[in-house]
Every structure is written in structure tokens, then in C-alpha cells.
């Protein structure tokens with residue numbers, strides 16, 4: 386399957402949507418994760434099969450070790466293939482997830498009595514087989530996942546205890562990245578972790594990992610910031626940009642937001658909370674837009690009807706762009722408007738990224754009606770390159786979210 390399906394040119398008149406960025410040559414993708422069990426939800430399918438909304442798919446679980454090699458040497462790709470076939474059928478790019486992770490690891494690996502040599506061989510066999518099975522289909526692989534501990538008092542960048550670090554120390558990075566590069570030389574190889582979105586010990590540790598792998602002479606392309614964030618506590622756009630730059634400076638050639646969701650710390654949320662969530666999603670979107678090496682954003686599910694969060698953090702959630710009934714939330718309006726503005730400003734086909742200085746040379750004309758022109762609540766009312774209506778309807782006021790985007794709130 387081609388990694389980047391050939392698509393018709395963008396239609397500037399199309400209604401607001403998440404607009405897969407690769408269609409506009411702005412970024413490579415805007416996508417979503419999906420779990421196997423969710424594919425029986427017909428309402429979900431209506432949205433997720435639309436590549437104008439989601440140009441990229443990540444299997445939420447099906448490619449993890451627990452499913453792909455449940456017993457030693459017994460490989461099973463039914464769950465993974467169900468999702469990759471889904472993406473293929475819809476012309477969506479794939480991020481593949483994940484190879485070496487302490488979680489969802491079968492007990493024969495986590496409880497095995499391994500020497501350095503035997504565990505190295507187990508990792509090599511697993512990666513050669515799985516990455517080989519999906520060769521040519523994955524834009525990127527999350528090769529190593531969640532390697533640092535992050536409990537509040539221990540968020541010091543030390544390695545998580547796992548069979549991999551216990552037996553192999555930090556050499557398992559080079560082993561895993563080497564095996565993945567050999568099995569699919571064209572896939573982008575990522576180190577993917579959470580709490581990598583702020584400056585500090587863990588971010589410095591991640592930058593060190595990039596250097597460590599490169600100094601071992603192995604290929605690593607990207608750092609994946611999972612971005613499981615909290616409403617009102619999310620990093621600012623400028624922090625996000627500095628963090629991304631630190632990974633690029635360390636030698637990564639690209640970065641991505643790989644599992645974005647922004648949860649409410651308590652429920653139900655207020656309407657002000659929904660506005661804050663929209664701003665927080667907007668900061669991530671704009672930050673990615675402004676850093677050339679940021680290739681795309683994947684949200685970890687798109688509807689509050691399906692999310693890992695309530696099961697893991699009871700009492701919190703509603704972290705996604707659509708609510709449980711598949712209504713679009715304010716955050717959807719913010720993200721889609723930012724993407725639409727970027728689309729308007731996109732360079733000619735052939736260019737691959739949007740430079741900040743090239744932004745918005747031609748903007749849509751303002752809509753004028755007999756009664757003048759006004760923007761409904763949550764609509765865009767200003768921003769670099771925007772030339773639409775600036776008056777807000779219904780008592781809302783035009784508030785600046787960032788350089789790109791002001792919104793009627």
C-alpha cells in the first residue's frame with residue numbers, strides 16, 4: 386500500500402472539517418486511533434471512514450505484543466490487520482503502534498528468565514516478524530514506548546523498571562531500533578512517551594535517548610509526544626514549540642503528537658471548561674503548525690463515547706473532539722478552523738510544509754448578508770490571514786486564542 390495515497394486537490398469551498406493536512410501539503414496528517422471493538426459502532430464508522438476528517442489511523446491495541454506474539458514464536462495479526470485493512474480501504478495513512486513496551490506484554494516475556502543474549506534474540510525475532518509483516522504499510526512505527534517513570538515524585542527521568550531495562554540496561558534502545566530499521570528501512574522510527582510535552586527532566590531524558598540511539602549508530606527519526614493532557618493544565622503553545630525544538634536539536638528529524646486527548650479533571654464539565662478545552666487543543670494544533678519538523682497530530686480516539694480515560698482515571702474524561710453522542714464540541718470548531726486557515730495558506734502542491742512566514746496570502750472573503758455579517762458562537766472571528774466577519778453574534782465576543790485564531794466566545 387502506498388504510504389501517502391494520491392488524493393484530489395483540496396476543495397477550498399468544502400465545509401469545516403478536520404481536513405487531513407496531507408491533502409493541503411501543510412502537514413502529513415491529522416488522524417485518530419481506533420480500537421478493534423469500536424469498529425462495530427456504526428456511528429463511529431460514519432466519521433472515521435471520512436479521510437477528509439481523519440487522514441491517518443493508529444491501531445489502539447491490535448499491534449501490541451500481547452496480541453501479535455501471545456506465545457513465543459506464535460505470531461497472530463488478526464487484530465492488527467483488522468485496523469490496517471480498515472485504513473487501507475479508506476485511503477488513510479498508518480502510524481503503527483507499538484513494539485517494545487512494558488505494558489500489554491505477554492507473561493512469557495515479562496516473567497521469562499532471560500540472559501542478555503536470549504532477550505536480545507526475543508526482541509529481534511518479534512520486531513523482524515511484526516515489522517516485516519507490515520512492511521511498506523506504516524508511515525511510522527512507535528519502536529519503544531513509555532520508557533520513563535512519571536509518578537509525581539519520581540518524575541526525574543529515570544528508566545521504568547521492566548524486563549527490558551532490567552536485563553539489557555539502556556542497550557535495548559539500540560537493539561530495538563536496529564531491528565526495526567532492518568525490517569522496514571522506509572518506516573519512520575519513533576521513541577514515543579507521555580509527559581514529554583513540558584520542559585524538564587523527562588523532556589531532557591527523551592532528548593538524551595535520541596542522542597544515545599544515534600551515537601550507537603542506529604536510525605531514529607522521531608519523538609512521539611503522546612500528549613495525554615488535562616484541561617487548563619496543558620502546556621502553552623510556546624512551551625510546546627520549545628519542547629519540540631529540543632527533540633529536533635537532539636537529532637530527531639521529526640516530531641508528532643501521537644495520542645492527543647485533553648481530559649477534564651472532574652465531570653461534568655462547564656461551558657467555560659469546554660472553551661478552555663478548545664483553547665488547549667488549539668495551542669497544540671497551532672504549535673505543530675508553527676514547527677516545521679512537526680509532521681502531524683493523532684488524537685487517541687475522537688469521540689467521548691470511546692476512550693481509555695474513564696477506565697484508568699475514574700471521574701475524569703470527556704477528552705476528545707466529539708461528545709458521547711457524536712456532537713462536535715467547541716474544541717472541534719477550534720481545531721478545524723485552525724486547519725482550515727492553514728489550508729487556505731498552503732503552498733503549492735510539491736511543497737511539504739507550511740512556513741510561518743508564508744502563512745495566509747489569500748483568505749476567504751467575508752460573508753455579507755442584508756443584516757451585515759456576524760459569526761456564530763465558537764466560529765473564527767480574527768487571526769493572521771483571516772478576512773471573514775469579525776462581529777460576533779448572540780452576545781459573544783471575539784477573543785484571541787493565538788496569532789492564527791480568534792474565536793467568538
Ligand code: G3I
Nearest residue numbers: 420422445446482483488489530531579611644692693697
Ligand atoms: O481485549 C480484552 C477483551 O477481551 C476483554 O473483554 C476486555 C474487558 O475489559 O478487555 C480487553 O482488553 C482491554 C484492551 O484495552 C483492549 O480493548 C484492556 O482491558 C484494557 O486495559 C486495554 O486498555 C488499553 C491501554 O492502552 C492498555 O494500557 C487502551 O484501550 C489503549 O487505548 C491504551 O493505549 C495506551 C497506548 O497504547 C500507549 N500510551 C498510553 C495509552 C493510554 O493508556
